[in-house]
Amino acid sequence: MPSIDVDYEIVEDLIVRASFSQTLTRPGYGNLTAGGRLDGVNIEEATGSQGNPGLLPIESTNYDISFEYYYGDASYASIGYFRKDVDNFIASTFTNSSPFNVTSPVQGQRFDEAVAALPAADANNSAAIRGEIQNQNPNDDYITPPNAETGEGAKIWGHPTENDIVDVRFSQPINQDENEVTGFEFAIQHLFGESGFGTIVNYTYVDSDLEYDNGDISGEGQSPLLGLSDSANFVGFYDKDGIQFRVAYNWRDTFLNATSDAVGPNPVYTEAYGQWDVNLSYEFNENLTVFAEGINITDETTRMFGRHELMTLNIQQTGPRYNIGMRYKF
Structure with missing residues (x-):
């Protein structure tokens, strides 16, 4: 990608430097995978993640300018401004689908009947719902009783006709529109004559629209840096x-x-x-x-x-x- 750097001495010991460049980088390999995975299934929802092989490369156009004043052999003060315009920044979105053709024990007829049989106070009590499903379906091939020898608890599997196919909420990376990062840099280096003593002080201020929105609890479309x-x-x-x-x-x-x-x-x-x-x-x-x-x-x-x-x-x-x-x- 193209880049250019120039400097010019405005007056003695006062130098201005400027640069322009464009950079290009691919998304991470983990974002480019074509497959997906099921991360977990619970009463609230089933979640998963998948890649996006159609992601575009991330492009950045960079501008920098600084003024530097060299007032001693090894002493100077400088101030700089930078800006980066970033295209195709990676964000996340969420979609719902059922690609695995797997039934869920917490969706469908069996689950609904168990919830309906319980008091209202236990409608969201997973232990109570589990126990009621076992009570309503004794000796069922899709319920594994507790194993006293291994200490494993009972397991409930999705029934092929009495439970629904798992509806998975997938997170997926996507390209976002242009974003901007700007900032200032201040620096000073000073030597106290020939004493050997000196000091260096610098400060960088950064501002960006790539910030996290704490008020958004979904996480969808968030692309913070x-x-x-x-x-x-x-x-x-x-x-x-x-x-x-x-x-x-x-x-x-x-x-x-x-x-x-x-x-x-x-x-x-x-x-x-x-x-x-x-x-x-x-x-x-x-x-x-x-x-x-x-x-x-x-x-x-x-x-x-x-x-x-x-x-x-x-x-x-x-x-x-x-x-x-x-x-x-x-």
Whole structure:
């Protein structure tokens, strides 16, 4: 795909850079499969998933422009803008069909008769419905009694004439219309004279229409971009006479981690997170370097939540990690 990059020095030490490119990528192999699968059958519904071999490739037209001011030998400040126009982004849709010609024990005459015989309070009680189906159909070939030796409970199979064919709600990937991702990047690097001390600060702001709609509980047509978030980094360092020391704070805003959880099509967000890291090294000569580092030295935790920030799904504490080592170049 075509790409072009240009730069121009507007005045001394002030440079503008611009780029244009087009990229093309195929959908994941898992999305392109022609077959489907039945994921589960319960009282509420039967669910499945299938691929779409007719998916078009994902295309992106990319624009970038930045202004960079170099006010010292190794010091500069920059601001940049980027935009990506994405065509044929992959989203999900849902369809209902019965491709397996399999009968369901929770649909049809047997199931309806069992529900009708129970009190209204047990109309959605799967254990009560199961027991009533067994009561109404004793010694039936499509009911397997409990096995005392293995501990397996009773199993109820779909009857070929007294139960309905399974109606499966399939999820399937589809191509969506054009979407847009835009953002700004800010960066500064400053060295304090010949002291060896310096700092690096950067921040990236991202905006997109590829966001998850928390108010839509169906999940149909949702095409959010996973992992999209603002981020920032602050680094202080010393680099002189073979000694290198860095202390860094790395921060990332809340982002969408997944579009399904253990229950179904529900968003999983990772909460905003920041951690401190340090690194110290000494270069004995051009071949030998020893180092020590600490990662997440303040013992920060990560948290995942659902549609609301109070819906905690997971909290993880990895603890700080410390390493010492040696590098030798032959």
